Amino acid sequence: MHTAGCDILSDKKYKMETNELNAWFGSFQAIKNVSMKIRGNLTTAIIGPSGCGKSTLIRCLNRMHEVTPKARAKGRVLLDGEDIYSRDVDPVEIRRKVGMVFQKPNPFPTMSVFDNVAFGLRANGIRDEEFITKQVERSLRQAALWKEVEDNLDGCGAGISGGQQQRLCIARALAIEPEVVLMDEPCSALDPIATSKIEDLIFDLKEHYTVIIVTHNMQQAARVADYTAFMYLGELIEYSKTKRIFENPEEELTEKYITGRFG
């Protein structure tokens, strides 16, 4: 739909881009020919009713889609102009650059708060404990969690509240300094106070990262996103500036969804 202008691939403004992306679970096609360009250091929201493929779409952006049994994807996904689905690319490398926060907070329950954040660094071969300590503090500060856990770094990662756990997962994703942070309905399991904390956080994150957030909640998209994409039944229906999507959508379907007439 918005494929025009493939010749400006090298344009630095675009951090990621999908090109005729299709994704399947077995024989069910979850994503149909989605092409969209995502700008760097901004927040892009993907909205749409349940089952429209928005989670699948962002899981294609760091090659997590293929982790699900029988799932496959076809098409191109560019990160800084390089196709992450090309044959010589290791998905492990991509996931270091494109981090992910999941719907349900999923801290490692056998690890302490500190070890949760440090895990990505240690597992990627970093042994310098001084650097790890610094990086853990920096990430926890960025995730607006430091003040709440600084006295409890050795406490169990699963022993803190749900909202704190989700910020812990964000800190864990930030610790390895990704370039893009994908968030799959990060607030859907949280109460309004925890949600507003995470929304503030998302707002701050775009200074250093490109944020792509899937959300059920249209108000949330309106609050945090610079650009918004609306998906329906696996297709990208409309994609433009958030203000425009919410105030003056081009497509009738978008308008219906925004105004709550279906979905």
Add this chain to the structure above:
Amino acid sequence: MIYGNLKVRKLKDRLAYAIALLCVFAAAVPLISILLDVLVKGLPQFSVEFFTSELPSPGTGEPGGIGPAMIGSMYVIMIGSAIGIPIGIFSGIYVSEYGNNWFGRSVRFLTEVLSGLPSIVVGIFAFLLLVLGLGGPTAYAGGFALSIIMVPVVSRSTEESLKLVPNTIREASLALGVPRWKTTLNVVLSHGRAGIITGVILSIARIAGESAPLLLTVGWSPFVQTSISEPISTMPVLIYLYGTSPYENWINVAWGTSAFLVIFILSLSIGVRLLTRGKFAYSRL
């Protein structure tokens, strides 16, 4: 009367309850009487000498001890564990983490078959392969036979406990750019650790009492052996040989050994239960 006779229904309920209770007793009474019998006849044999002395000569009336048989059992259990535990754990990991294909499913099916194999068959296999093949009964032939019994137990319990690890935990690690094998090693295994350790301990309890494979493989020696390529005495074989002998002091030693084996195996099982009880049991293991 849509509901039938209430009195008859109550009577049926009582009857079903009584039958169930009766079956519980039918199951529990033999078990408890075996335990009591073994403990009553075996416990009086316990003394320092009993656990340290050489095996007694037959019919002399001297009490003797089971030192060599305990050490022999320790040998075969350790050899069995050294072979069986790693193979069991790694095949369990394979089936759980990488086995979502025909090969994984066949491996799981084979471990099921293997766990149903009569232990005497395992014994005859080890006998043909190692005793006849390498010239005589040895401790390692017994250990090898026990490891075959151990592998399916450890493999199944590893697989089951790794299957309980939520997928979100695996995904959390993979999404941090951590390779699959490191995810398995650092995240999945540490999460399923309690279950794996439980399985390992229970498998040790299982082989500690195995007798059929040992009867065919380890032979007998009344002395403490320092080499694993010699025949040795083990507790199950001792119970068989001494318990069926006509000498009273041997029969007493067999009772004592039975009591010791039962206590050893029970304490392993009960210890595991206690250790893995509660929500955060993994932090204790």
